[in-house]
Amino acid sequence: MPSRVSDSFKAHPDEIHHQKYIDFNSLRELPESYAWTSSDNYQPAQDDLEANSTVPVIDLTDHNAVDLVGHACKSWGAFQVTNHGISSELLENMESAGKSLFSLPVQQKLMAARSPDGISGYGVARISSFFPKLMWSEGFTIFGSPLDHARSLWPNDYDRFCDIIGEYEKEMKALAGRLMWLVLGSLRITKEDITWSGAKADFKGACAALQMNSYPACPDPDRAMGLAAHTDSSLLTILYQNKTSGLQVLHEGRPAGQDSSWVTVQPIPNALVVNVGDLLHILSNGRYLSVLHRAMVNRTQHRLSVAYLYGPPPNVQISPVRKLLSPTRPPLYRAITWSEYLGTKAKHFNKALSSIRVCAPVNGFHDINDQNGVQVG
Numbered sequence: 001m002p003s004r005v006s007d008s009f010k011a012h013p014d015e016i017h018h019q020k021y022i023d024f025n026s027l028r029e030l031p032e033s034y035a036w037t038s039s040d041n042y043q044p045a046q047d048d049l050e051a052n053s054t055v056p057v058i059d060l061t062d063h064n065a066v067d068l069v070g071h072a073c074k075s076w077g078a079f080q081v082t083n084h085g086i087s088s089e090l091l092e093n094m095e096s097a098g099k100s101l102f103s104l105p106v107q108q109k110l111m112a113a114r115s116p117d118g119i120s121g122y123g124v125a126r127i128s129s130f131f132p133k134l135m136w137s138e139g140f141t142i143f144g145s146p147l148d149h150a151r152s153l154w155p156n157d158y159d160r161f162c163d164i165i166g167e168y169e170k171e172m173k174a175l176a177g178r179l180m181w182l183v184l185g186s187l188r189i190t191k192e193d194i195t196w197s198g199a200k201a202d203f204k205g206a207c208a209a210l211q212m213n214s215y216p217a218c219p220d221p222d223r224a225m226g227l228a229a230h231t232d233s234s235l236l237t238i239l240y241q242n243k244t245s246g247l248q249v250l251h252e253g254r255p256a257g258q259d260s261s262w263v264t265v266q267p268i269p270n271a272l273v274v275n276v277g278d279l280l281h282i283l284s285n286g287r288y289l290s291v292l293h294r295a296m297v298n299r300t301q302h303r304l305s306v307a308y309l310y311g312p313p314p315n316v317q318i319s320p321v322r323k324l325l326s327p328t329r330p331p332l333y334r335a336i337t338w339s340e341y342l343g344t345k346a347k348h349f350n351k352a353l354s355s356i357r358v359c360a361p362v363n364g365f366h367d368i369n370d371q372n373g374v375q376v377g
């Protein structure tokens with residue numbers, strides 16, 4: 001296995017898998033295998049960046065929060081929340097847990113490498129296989145207990161990491177449940193309108209994946225991509241980002257797909273970013289579109305983010321809520337479980353939503369993902 005990318009970047013594509021194991025900090029130049037161009041569906045000049053625009057910031061204690069959330073979901077598919085109840089201490093602890101993980105030597109991180117068909121562990125962005133170029137980032141996914149991987153990373157000192165993850169997941173689950181009811185409330189959907197496996201959906205059985213992302217400072221940021229444009233498969237995702245900006249969301253013109261531009265989500269201390277995922281897109285029958293987003297890198301600052309991808313229990317069927325349907329608004333998607341959807345996403349990537357569509361859109365609303373031209377492998 002090459003120890004540095006510069007040893008290997010002219011390698012045969014089969015060897016790309018090996019290139020994931022690099023020490024980003026050792027590189028003074030951007031290897032060609034990491035240099036994105038417009039033909040890779042990426043405009044390095046960023047001339048489609050909307051500078052004076054920003055996603056809504058919602059104070060969760062605002063008595064109008066339901067309507068603000070509804071408006072943000074409809075017009076942006078993303079928003080930031082303040083006064084969300086997660087302590088700044090927990091956010092700081094999570095950030096330092098991430099820092100201590102990603103600053104381990106490459107060989108140590110490899111002890112927790114994600115297996116080719118696994119979900120949890122250390123590795124490159126799993127969407128990499130859909131793109132011809134590599135991404136300037138590394139990630140660590142936690143689905144279920146982090147114990148085994150934490151033990152491989154810190155054989156004598158894994159408790160603290162596991163405690164922080166456990167606490168973070170507990171708090172995030174409560175916040176995600178709260179946000180879910182705000183979102184559903186904005187669609188005038190009540191507890192009675194949603195059943196999961198025949199029972200009332202109370203989100204107690206909800207599931208989540210925690211994705212920690214590290215974006216090292218990059219010698220040539222204008223040609224590099226931290227995490228390529230994608231939507232999340234979740235119902236909704238809650239993202240913590242450190243003080244370095246990089247997250248961008250695609251702001252759709254209306255009708256969807258017209259004049260879209262990328263908007264940077266500027267970090268606000270202690271705020272969290274929330275975005276609509278594909279399962280909410282399905283559940284809301286396309287009223288709330290899952291938002292395309294990506295992460296950019298910069299020359300001097302390391303960036304860290306932690307995404308909490310919140311979904312239903314893996315085997316519960318998700319389908320458009322009946323209350324939102326009418327003869328003029330028939331169901332656009334077939335019922336699907338999160339497990340099955342993840343398999344579909346792994347195969348079709350940004351065409352996954354269209355692949356489960358059962359009905360042509362009416363009144364001009366449709367999947368944004370059909371419009372964005374993101375490359376599918």
Ligand SMILES: C=C1C[C@]23C[C@@]1(O)CC[C@H]2[C@@]12CCC[C@@](C)(C(=O)O1)[C@H]2[C@@H]3C(=O)O
Binds near residue numbers: 127
């Ligand atoms: C449950 C999951 C959603 C996710 C794939 C995964 O199995 C674990 C990581 C998640 C993540 C995070 C970064 C972006 C994303 C598209 C990816 O490649 O891995 C999402 C996946 C998803 O939402 O489809």
Ligand SMILES: O=C(O)CCC(=O)C(=O)O
Binds near residue numbers: 227239241295
């Ligand atoms: O790093 C970011 O800002 C985005 C991360 C992200 O989109 C993800 O983990 O799904």
Ligand SMILES: [Fe+2]
Binds near residue numbers: 231
């Ligand atoms: Fe994402």
